[in-house]
Amino acid sequence: MHQIDAQSLIDPTALSKSAVAVVARLCENNHSAFIVGGAVRDLLLGKRPKDFDVATDATPEQIVALFRGARIIGRRFQIVHVRMGREIIEVTTFRGHHGGDTSKIAAKSNKGLLLRDNVYGTLDQDAARRDLTINALYLDPLQHLILDDLNGIEDIKKRTIRIIGDPAGRYREDPVRMLRVARFAAKLGFSVDPATQEAIGECRHLLADIPSARLFDEAIKLFMSGHAAETFEQLRRHDLLETLFPEAVDALDLEGAQELITQAMKNTDGRIARDKPVTPAFLFAALLWPAVALRSDEIVRAGNADGSPVNAAGQEILARSLQRVSIPKRFSIPMREIWELQPRLDKCSPKRAKSILALRRFRAAFDLLLLRRDQDEELSGAVKFWEEQQQLFPEIVGSQPPTEIPKKRRRPRRRKPEQ
Incomplete structure (x- = not known):
C-alpha cells in the first residue's frame, strides 16, 4: 500500500477519539486496524465527519471479544457495532475476493447480484472491493499515515x-x-x-x-x-x-412540474441545513404530486369522477410506486392525506375552515399548496384565504390527533391435536 504522511493533509482535532481508541485497542491485540472510507475522504476535504468507520483484519467474533457491548449486525455484510460512550463505531473485517474462502461463502444470484458476502481477506483486497476510489482510503491515526493504492487522493483533488x-x-x-x-x-x-x-x-x-x-x-x-x-x-x-419513480418522470412534462419538485427539494435541503425536522412523507408527496394531478385529470376526462378524482388518482399512483420503492405506511398514509387535502384547500370554504385547519396534515398540505401557487397564480386567492384563517385560529392548526396506522393482525397459532 502506498503510504502518505497525513499530518499535513488532515486536522487531527477533527478525528473521533472513540474511533482512534477502537483502532488502538485492536492494534494492541495484534490486529491491523484503520479509520476508513467516507470519514477519511471528508477529512481530506477539510470537513469534520460525523460518522467514523474502522476496518480491521480481526473477524467479527474477535472484535466482539475485545469490546464490551459490541454486537454483530447484518446478514449480507456482517458488521460489528462498537459502543464507545455515546458514539457507535462501525467496525468491518477486511473483505476478500470471491472464491478464496470456502468457510465463508459469497452468494450470488443468477444475474451476478451479491446476496451474501462475508468473504474475509487482506487490506489490499478490501480496498479493491470498495465501490469508489475516494472511499478506498485508510487512515492510521496512530502512525499518522494514509494508505492509498487506488489514487483516491488524486481523484479528490480532481473532484472526480x-x-x-x-x-x-x-x-x-x-x-x-x-x-x-x-x-x-x-x-x-x-x-x-x-x-x-x-x-x-x-x-x-x-x-x-x-x-x-x-x-x-x-x-x-x-x-x-x-x-x-x-x-x-x-x-x-x-x-x-x-x-x-417512473410515475414522477412520466409527469415531468406537465407545466411547472419540474419546478415544483425542485423547489420542494430545495426547501427540504434548507430545513436540514438549519437542523429543522423533515419528513420523507412531504418530499415524496411533492415528488409524485404532478403524477397524481395528471392521473386525476385523466379520470375526470374519462367521466369516471365518482367520489374524489384526486383520491382515486393518489391510490393508483401510490400502488404503482410501491411496486418499485416500498414506502412504509407511516409515510404513505400522510402522503395520501396531503394529496386529498389539495382540492379542499382550493375551495376556500369558510364553513369548513376550522375543521380543515385542525387536520394533522394541514401544514404539510398548505406547504404543497404554496408550491403549486408558485406555478399557478390562480391559486393565490386560496393561499391568501388559508393564511388569514391560520392567523384567526392559530391554536387549532394541526390539532387533530395523529392518524392511527393499522397494525397487522396476527393469526392465532393453531394447536396441534393431542396424540
Whole structure:
C-alpha cells in the first residue's frame, strides 16, 4: 500500500477519539486496524465527519471479544457495532475476493447480484472491493499515515467520482452502486468519470432486481441527506429517476412540474441545513404530486369522477410506486392525506375552515399548496384565504390527533391435536 504522511493533509482535532481508541485497542491485540472510507475522504476535504468507520483484519467474533457491548449486525455484510460512550463505531473485517474462502461463502444470484458476502481477506483486497476510489482510503491515526493504492487522493483533488475496477462488472455485483455514484456526485459537487458514467446506461435496468425495501432505504439517503435538489438533477442526468419513480418522470412534462419538485427539494435541503425536522412523507408527496394531478385529470376526462378524482388518482399512483420503492405506511398514509387535502384547500370554504385547519396534515398540505401557487397564480386567492384563517385560529392548526396506522393482525397459532 502506498503510504502518505497525513499530518499535513488532515486536522487531527477533527478525528473521533472513540474511533482512534477502537483502532488502538485492536492494534494492541495484534490486529491491523484503520479509520476508513467516507470519514477519511471528508477529512481530506477539510470537513469534520460525523460518522467514523474502522476496518480491521480481526473477524467479527474477535472484535466482539475485545469490546464490551459490541454486537454483530447484518446478514449480507456482517458488521460489528462498537459502543464507545455515546458514539457507535462501525467496525468491518477486511473483505476478500470471491472464491478464496470456502468457510465463508459469497452468494450470488443468477444475474451476478451479491446476496451474501462475508468473504474475509487482506487490506489490499478490501480496498479493491470498495465501490469508489475516494472511499478506498485508510487512515492510521496512530502512525499518522494514509494508505492509498487506488489514487483516491488524486481523484479528490480532481473532484472526480470513479468506480474501482470495471464499472459494468461492479454495477452487476450491486446495482445500488449506480445510485451511490449519483448521490456522492451531488453531495460533493464532483464530476463523474466518463467510464463510470457510460456503464450506468448499460446497467441501469438492473435496479429492477433490487428489493423494493432496499430501494426505499436508498431513496431516503438520496433525498434526505441535505442535497436533494442536486441529487434529483443527477438522477435525471443519468436516467436513474425512472428506475425509482417512473410515475414522477412520466409527469415531468406537465407545466411547472419540474419546478415544483425542485423547489420542494430545495426547501427540504434548507430545513436540514438549519437542523429543522423533515419528513420523507412531504418530499415524496411533492415528488409524485404532478403524477397524481395528471392521473386525476385523466379520470375526470374519462367521466369516471365518482367520489374524489384526486383520491382515486393518489391510490393508483401510490400502488404503482410501491411496486418499485416500498414506502412504509407511516409515510404513505400522510402522503395520501396531503394529496386529498389539495382540492379542499382550493375551495376556500369558510364553513369548513376550522375543521380543515385542525387536520394533522394541514401544514404539510398548505406547504404543497404554496408550491403549486408558485406555478399557478390562480391559486393565490386560496393561499391568501388559508393564511388569514391560520392567523384567526392559530391554536387549532394541526390539532387533530395523529392518524392511527393499522397494525397487522396476527393469526392465532393453531394447536396441534393431542396424540
